[in-house]
Amino acid sequence: MNRFAWVTPSTIEEAVGALEPGALVKAGGIDLMDLLKEGLIAPQRLVNLRAVEGLDRIEEKDEGLHVGPLVTLARLAANPIVQGRYRALADAAGHAATPQIRNVATVGGNLLQRPRCWYFRSEAFVCKKKGGGRCYAHGGENAYHAIMNNKTCAAVHPSATATALLALGAKLRIAGPTDAREVPLETFFVAPEVDVMRENALGAGEIITEIVIPYPPSEAGSAYLKQGEKESFDWPLAEVAVLLERDGNRCKRAIIVLGAAGPVPVRARTAEAALADKVIDDATARAAAKAAVQGATPLEQNAYKVTIFEAIVRRTILAARGNTA
Amino acid sequence: MSNDGQNHADRRSLREKDDDEDGSDVALPGASLRLSRRRFLAGTGLTAATTAVLEACKPAAVGGAGGKGAEVAGPGQVPVTLQVNGKERTVSLEPRATLAEVLRTDLGMTGTKVVCDRGACSACTVWLDGTPVCSCMTFAMDAVGRAITTVEGLSSGGALHPVQQAFVEHDAAQCGFCTPGMVMSCAALLQRNPRPTLDDVRTATSGNLCRCGTYPKVFEATLAAARRGSGGSSGAKGS
Numbered sequence A: 001m002n003r004f005a006w007v008t009p010s011t012i013e014e015a016v017g018a019l020e021p022g023a024l025v026k027a028g029g030i031d032l033m034d035l036l037k038e039g040l041i042a043p044q045r046l047v048n049l050r051a052v053e054g055l056d057r058i059e060e061k062d063e064g065l066h067v068g069p070l071v072t073l074a075r076l077a078a079n080p081i082v083q084g085r086y087r088a089l090a091d092a093a094g095h096a097a098t099p100q101i102r103n104v105a106t107v108g109g110n111l112l113q114r115p116r117c118w119y120f121r122s123e124a125f126v127c128k129k130k131g132g133g134r135c136y137a138h139g140g141e142n143a144y145h146a147i148m149n150n151k152t153c154a155a156v157h158p159s160a161t162a163t164a165l166l167a168l169g170a171k172l173r174i175a176g177p178t179d180a181r182e183v184p185l186e187t188f189f190v191a192p193e194v195d196v197m198r199e200n201a202l203g204a205g206e207i208i209t210e211i212v213i214p215y216p217p218s219e220a221g222s223a224y225l226k227q228g229e230k231e232s233f234d235w236p237l238a239e240v241a242v243l244l245e246r247d248g249n250r251c252k253r254a255i256i257v258l259g260a261a262g263p264v265p266v267r268a269r270t271a272e273a274a275l276a277d278k279v280i281d282d283a284t285a286r287a288a289a290k291a292a293v294q295g296a297t298p299l300e301q302n303a304y305k306v307t308i309f310e311a312i313v314r315r316t317i318l319a320a321r322g323n324t325a
Numbered sequence B: 001m002s003n004d005g006q007n008h009a010d011r012r013s014l015r016e017k018d019d020d021e022d023g024s025d026v027a028l029p030g031a032s033l034r035l036s037r038r039r040f041l042a043g044t045g046l047t048a049a050t051t052a053v054l055e056a057c058k059p060a061a062v063g064g065a066g067g068k069g070a071e072v073a074g075p076g077q078v079p080v081t082l083q084v085n086g087k088e089r090t091v092s093l094e095p096r097a098t099l100a101e102v103l104r105t106d107l108g109m110t111g112t113k114v115v116c117d118r119g120a121c122s123a124c125t126v127w128l129d130g131t132p133v134c135s136c137m138t139f140a141m142d143a144v145g146r147a148i149t150t151v152e153g154l155s156s157g158g159a160l161h162p163v164q165q166a167f168v169e170h171d172a173a174q175c176g177f178c179t180p181g182m183v184m185s186c187a188a189l190l191q192r193n194p195r196p197t198l199d200d201v202r203t204a205t206s207g208n209l210c211r212c213g214t215y216p217k218v219f220e221a222t223l224a225a226a227r228r229g230s231g232g233s234s235g236a237k238g239s
C-alpha cells in the first residue's frame, strides 16, 4: 500500500475543494482498502467524508425517500421506513457482505465500488479495465462472470444496492467543481462499450450528496432476492430486484433489474413487457422469468447462472406481489 | 508500516498453507468446473512484481497545501490518541495503517487476529463504539475519537466475560484462530439483544469463518451465556 495523506473536510465545499488530481473520496473505506492492499490504486490523499455534516440521514419528505450517501448498509437494512415502502432496498442492503462490513460500508460507496472480477482485482493481469488489450475472463476462468452484455468485458457489476435502487427509480444528487447536478440511476452506469475503464458517470472531483427514491405509487410492492453459493454471507451468483405496480390482481407496470448478470445492472425490459397488464400468478411470473434470460450469452463456465436467474426472477416477482402495500 | 514486509510474508505463507489444506471449496451441483477465489489466486502465481495501477488513480503531482480549509494529516507519521479498552493510548502512525496493524504491532495487543486481511473472515473483529467491525479493513485514523474494544477488553479484573467463560465450558474453540472474532461478534450480540434466538446468533456470526467448523459449539456457548444473563452487564470497558 502506498502512503497517502488523510484529509478531513467538514463541508461538501471543502471536500470538493480537496479533490485535486490524485485524491480520492473516502466513505466507509472498504472498497478503497481492498484496492489499496491489492496495489490497484495509489492515491496521494484520501478525502474522508465522515466528518461532513448531514450526509448520513434517512428521511422521507418532499419527493420520497432521501438517503445520504454515508448511510451504512446496516442502517438501511434496519430502518423501518426502508423496510416498509422500499423493501427491495432494505433486503439488498441487509444481504450484502457480512454484518461487520455492513456496519461500515456506505450506500454511496456501494454504488461506486469497482467490480470483483478476479482478473481485474489481481495486479498480475493488465486487462482492458486497466488499459490492457484483453478481457482475461474470455477463455479464462469465468464461472462467476457476466451472462449478458459480456462481449467487451465480462466483469459483473458488484453493487447490491444498485440493483434495488434502479428498480425503485432512484436518482443521484451530485456536487462538484461546477454546478450541482441530478442524474437518474438509469443513466448513471456506463457500459464497457462506451468506456471500459469506468462503470459510472461520476466525474473527477464529484461527490454524491444524496440518493432520492420517489414515493412508490399506491398498490406497489418491491422485492430483492439473492442467490449465493452458501447460506451465510457470499457474493451473489444472481440477484434480482422487482418493483410491481398493481391494479388489483393485474400488473400495471413492472420494473425488473438483474444484478451480477452484466457489467452494469441490467433492466429486463422484455420480461417487464411480458408481465404488463397480466394477472400476476405463477404462470405469468414463469413466462416473464423466461423472457428475462432470453438472449443471454453465457461463457464456457457460467451457463448454470442462466438457470439460477430464471428461478430467482420468478421468485422475486412473486415476492414483490406479496410485499404490495 | 515498518514491518509490513515481514507481516505480509507471514500472512502469505499462512494463506498458502490454508490453500493446500482446503477441502471446503464450494461444490454446487453442476459447478464442478468452478474455482474458489483462493485457488484462482494460487493458480496465477501472483507476485508483487507487476503492479497495474488503475489509470484514474495514478499518483499525480499534488501541491503540498490542503484543499481549502480541510485538515490534512500525513502521509508521514501522525501522532494520534486512540481510546482502547477504556485507556488512552498515544501512537504515531501513517494514515495508511489499519487498526489491526496498530493494535497488534504498535500496541502489542495480539488478541485480535488477522487471517484474510480482506474483510472476508471477521477474525479481526473489534468494536468501534460498541459496533463490531473488521479491524483489518478499518483505517486507524477512522478509529480516532471512538471507543475501541478488543477481545482483551472483554474480561474485567481477571474474570472472563460470560461469553468467553461459556466458550471455555462448551469447548467452542478448536484451533482458536477464529475465536477472538467469534467472541467479539457474540458478545456484541448479547449486548444489543440479551435474549437471542439460535437464528440471531447465526446471523451475528454469519461473517465469521471457522475453518475448523466449530459453529455448533459457538452457537451453544452463546445461547448458554445468554441464559445466564450476561447481556448488558458485561464488563466490557470503553464501549
Ligand SMILES: Cc1cc2nc3c(=O)[nH]c(=O)nc-3n(C[C@H](O)[C@H](O)[C@H](O)COP(=O)(O)OP(=O)(O)OC[C@H]3O[C@@H](n4cnc5c(N)ncnc54)[C@H](O)[C@@H]3O)c2cc1C
Pocket (backbone or CB within 6 Å): A024, A025, A026, A027, A028, A029, A030, A031, A032, A033, A049, A069, A070, A095, A096, A097, A098, A101, A104, A105, A106, A107, A108, A109, A110, A111, A112, A113, A114, A158, A159, A160, A161, A206, A207, A208, A209, A234, A235, A236, B118, B119, B120, B121
Ligand atoms: C467480504 C466482502 C463481501 C462483500 N459482499 C458484497 C455483496 O454481497 N454485495 C455488495 O453489494 N457488496 C459487497 N461487498 C462490497 C462492499 O459492500 C463495498 O466495498 C462497500 O459498500 C463500499 O462502500 P464504502 O463506503 O466502504 O466505500 P469506499 O471504499 O469508501 O468508496 C468506494 C468508492 O466510492 C467512492 N465514493 C464513496 N462515497 C462517495 C461519495 N459520496 N461521492 C463520491 N465518491 C464516493 C470512493 O472514492 C471509492 O472510489 C463486499 C465486501 C467485502 C469486503
Ligand code: FES
Pocket (backbone or CB within 6 Å): B113, B114, B115, B116, B117, B118, B119, B120, B121, B122, B123, B124, B125, B134, B135, B136, B137
Ligand atoms: S482478517 Fe479481517 S476480516 Fe479476515
Ligand code: FES
Pocket (backbone or CB within 6 Å): B172, B173, B174, B175, B176, B177, B178, B179, B209, B210, B211, B212, B213, B214
Ligand atoms: S476454531 Fe479453528 S478456525 Fe475456528
